[in-house]
Amino acid sequence: MSEHAVHTDNNSSILKITVNLAVTCLVSGAILAGAYFLTRPIAAKQEVLMEQKSKQALVSDAASFEEVEGQKEMSVAKAQDGSIVAYVVSVESRGYGGAIKMLVAVTPEGKVYNFKILSANETPGLGTKASESPFKDQFPGKTSEQLVVTKDPSNTTNVQAMTGATITSKAVTKGVKAAVDEVNAYLGEGNSK
Numbered sequence: 517m518s519e520h521a522v523h524t525d526n527n528s529s530i531l532k533i534t535v536n537l538a539v540t541c542l543v544s545g546a547i548l549a550g551a552y553f554l555t556r557p558i559a560a561k562q563e564v565l566m567e568q569k570s571k572q573a574l575v576s577d578a579a580s581f582e583e584v585e586g587q588k589e590m591s592v593a594k595a596q597d598g599s600i601v602a603y604v605v606s607v608e609s610r611g612y613g614g615a616i617k618m619l620v621a622v623t624p625e626g627k628v629y630n631f632k633i634l635s636a637n638e639t640p641g642l643g644t645k646a647s648e649s650p651f652k653d654q655f656p657g658k659t660s661e662q663l664v665v666t667k668d669p670s671n672t673t674n675v676q677a678m679t680g681a682t683i684t685s686k687a688v689t690k691g692v693k694a695a696v697d698e699v700n701a702y703l704g705e706g707n708s709k
Contacts, residue, residue, distance in 0.1 A: 567619075574632045575621050577601050587702060593621065602629040603699045609691035612683040613637035616646075620695030626703060628655045628663070631692050636684075643684035651678050651685070655692060660700060663693035 571581050571593065578593035578601050589606040602621040609616050616636040621629035633647040645651060654675050655663075665686045666674040677685040 570619055570632055570634060571604050574604060574619050574630050575602050584702070587698075590698065590702065600624045603702070605695035605698055607691045607695045607698075609687040609694070611636060611638050611687035612643055612681070613639065616684075616687050616691060618688070618691050618695075620692050622696050622699040624703070626659065626696060626700040628658045628692060628696060631655060631688075631695075633688070638684045639681065642678065642681040645678055645681065646684050646688045651676070651688075658696075660693055660696045663689050663696065665689050 568581065571591065572578065575581075575593040577595060579596040580594050581591045581604065582594065584590040584592055584603070591604045593601045593604055595601050602623055605620050605622065607618050607620055609618070614637045616638070617634040618631055619634060620631045623629050631652070636643070636646070638644050638646065658675070662673055662675075664674045665677045665682070667677050667682070669676065675685065675689050
């Protein structure tokens with residue numbers, strides 16, 4: 517066999533492999549795109565349903581939740597009689613393990629009503645306690661000015677940091693404060709519908 521024939525066979529073999537890989541990638545991409553196209557609407561509906569359930573768990577006194585016009589991440593929780601129970605704001609803060617996504621309910625008076633952590637990647641046994649008592653119980657009724665983390669046990673005005681999870685304590689408090697500030701800014705603009 518001549519050197520030219522071996523070289524041609526190698527080129528032909530490389531070309532076949534390249535064509536096979538390209539076809540495989542195209543077919544795989546088409547299958548993934550089709551699967552995404554078919555499942556995305558279902559996933560979006562499920563996402564909305566989960567958010568509604570989270571809001572209802574957060575503000576159990578609410579009969580309905582309405583989007584707030586001009587406020588992408590805010591909705592208003594209304595009682596059966598139409599009165600406003602709370603404003604619900606979706607916020608994200610950076611904790612020890614990454615993003616902490618939360619829903620925060622704020623009273624029409626601009627105080628914390630409640631909060632719910634939707635997702636977090638905090639240290640198990642330490643940072644994950646941010647959504648439990650006694651840490652979570654410190655927030656209801658607090659104003660923006662009171663949402664400061666402290667390590668002083670005699671300070672009952674502010675938020676006591678969780679032992680061993682100060683970064684998580686600060687991140688959650690910062691997210692709750694951001695939501696309170698957002699609602700107060702919204703209400704300060706004369707929006708108390």
